Amino acid sequence: MKRRLVLLIICGHxxxxxxxxxxxxxxxxxxxxxxxxxxxxxxxxxxxxxxxxGIVNVETESxxxxxxxxxxxxxxxxxxxxxxxxxxxxxxxxxxxxxxQLINEQIYDLIERECLQDSEYVIxxxxxxxxxxxxxxxxxxxxxGYRSVAASYAEFDMALNFELDTGEILTLQSFYTLSExxxxxxxxxxxxxxxVVNIPLKETEMQDYLNQYFKKVFSNDFxxxxxxxxFVKSGNLYFIAESYPSLRGYTYVEWKDGQKLxxx
Numbered sequence: 001m002k003r004r005l006v007l008l009i010i011c012g013h014x015x016x017x018x019x020x021x022x023x024x025x026x027x028x029x030x031x032x033x034x035x036x037x038x039x040x041x042x043x044x045x046x047x048x049x050x051x052x053x054g055i056v057n058v059e060t061e062s063x064x065x066x067x068x069x070x071x072x073x074x075x076x077x078x079x080x081x082x083x084x085x086x087x088x089x090x091x092x093x094x095x096x097x098x099x100x101q102l103i104n105e106q107i108y109d110l111i112e113r114e115c116l117q118d119s120e121y122v123i124x125x126x127x128x129x130x131x132x133x134x135x136x137x138x139x140x141x142x143x144x145g146y147r148s149v150a151a152s153y154a155e156f157d158m159a160l161n162f163e164l165d166t167g168e169i170l171t172l173q174s175f176y177t178l179s180e181x182x183x184x185x186x187x188x189x190x191x192x193x194x195x196v197v198n199i200p201l202k203e204t205e206m207q208d209y210l211n212q213y214f215k216k217v218f219s220n221d222f223x224x225x226x227x228x229x230x231f232v233k234s235g236n237l238y239f240i241a242e243s244y245p246s247l248r249g250y251t252y253v254e255w256k257d258g259q260k261l262x263x264x
Contacts, residue, residue: 061131061132063093063100063139063164064136064164065093065095065097065099065100065164066097066099068095068097070093070094070095070097070100071093071094071095072091072092072093072094072131073091073092073093073094074089074090074091074092075089075090075091075092076088076089077089077111077115077116083121083122083123084119084122084123085123085124085125086115086116086123086124086125086126087125087126087127088111088115088116088125088126088127089127089128089129090107090108090111090127090129090141090143091107091129091131091141092104092107098167099164099165099166099167100167102167103139103162103167106160106162106167106169107141107160110143110158110160110228111127114156114158115127115147115156119149121149121150122148122149122150123147123148123149124146124147124148125145125146125147125148125156126145126146127143127144127145127147127156128143128144128145129141129142129143129144130142130144132231132232132233136164137163137164137165138161138162138163138164138170138232138262139161139162139164140159140160140161140162140231140232140233141159141160141161141162141231142158142159142231142233142238143156143157143158143159143160144156144157155248155249155250157240157249157250158228158229158240159228159229159230159231159240160227160228161227161230161231161232169227170227171224171225171226171227172223172224172225172226172229172230173221173224173225175261175262175263176224178218178220178221178224181218181224182215182218184261185214185215185218185255186215188255188256188258189207189210189211189214189215193255193256193257193258194210194214194253194254194255194256195253195254195256196209196210196244196251196252196253196254197238197252197253197254198250198251198252199244199247199251201244209244209245209251210253213241213242213244213245214239214241214242214251214253217241217242228240229241232258232259232262235257235259235260236254236255236256236257236258236259237254237255237258237259237261237262238252238253238254238255239252239253239255240252241253
């Protein structure tokens with residue numbers, strides 16, 4: 001229950017702001033935690049109108065940690081009050097295992113940091129995720145959606161990758177030095193093992209993008225130190241890269257069979 005209590009305390013803080021200073025005591029939090037286990041979706045508090053959070057049991061993936069199969073459930077935050085409308089989904093590892101709890105805390109840290117900021121302006125936000133390609137080493141999670149604040153609009157596209165033996169968040173630098181990945185990317189582009197998969201491009205346009213724009217991200221180590229810009233799926237490695245020229249939104253660069261090249 002360690003992660004569950006952390007989540008409830010944070011949500012209690014949200015209600016403190018939204019509901020004019022009402023604070024939940026520990027007994028109330030424990031009661032809510034018990035009710036959440038008995039229901040698919042449960043609001044944090046009936047007194048905090050417009051803010052709900054809860055677990056939805058869904059048919060999704062599972063992971064093996066410490067020899068035990070752990071279900072991945074869907075956590076949902078709904079905010080619907082005044083000018084603030086948000087629907088945020090993220091995964092929750094349903095276990096008291098220490099590594100699972102560490103992963104949960106790091107996932108929620110990202111959600112709190114990126115999706116739950118306060119603003120005096122109109123907010124519209126919808127974030128979903130896919131928990132993907134967990135093998136005996138890595139759990140890869142890809143978040144997508146949008147965030148609109150006032151008149152601005154931004155795509156939301158981030159990933160998190162966890163080492164299942166430790167719960168550590170992985171970066172590309174967990175697997176490669178800058179020179180190693182630069183060489184591998186050069187070779188993969190030359191051998192046409194890399195492609196842009198979310199934009200319909202001619203072959204010449206794709207090769208121009210990969211050589212003129214994508215390769216530049218490996219000119220220094222900033223990109224490989226980040227933890228939110230790649231995910232694995234069906235044995236392939238996907239980079240979340242800068243926008244294709246003149247287009248809005250992120251570009252996905254697929255490295256065919258790239259997952260097997262991730263060496264610990």
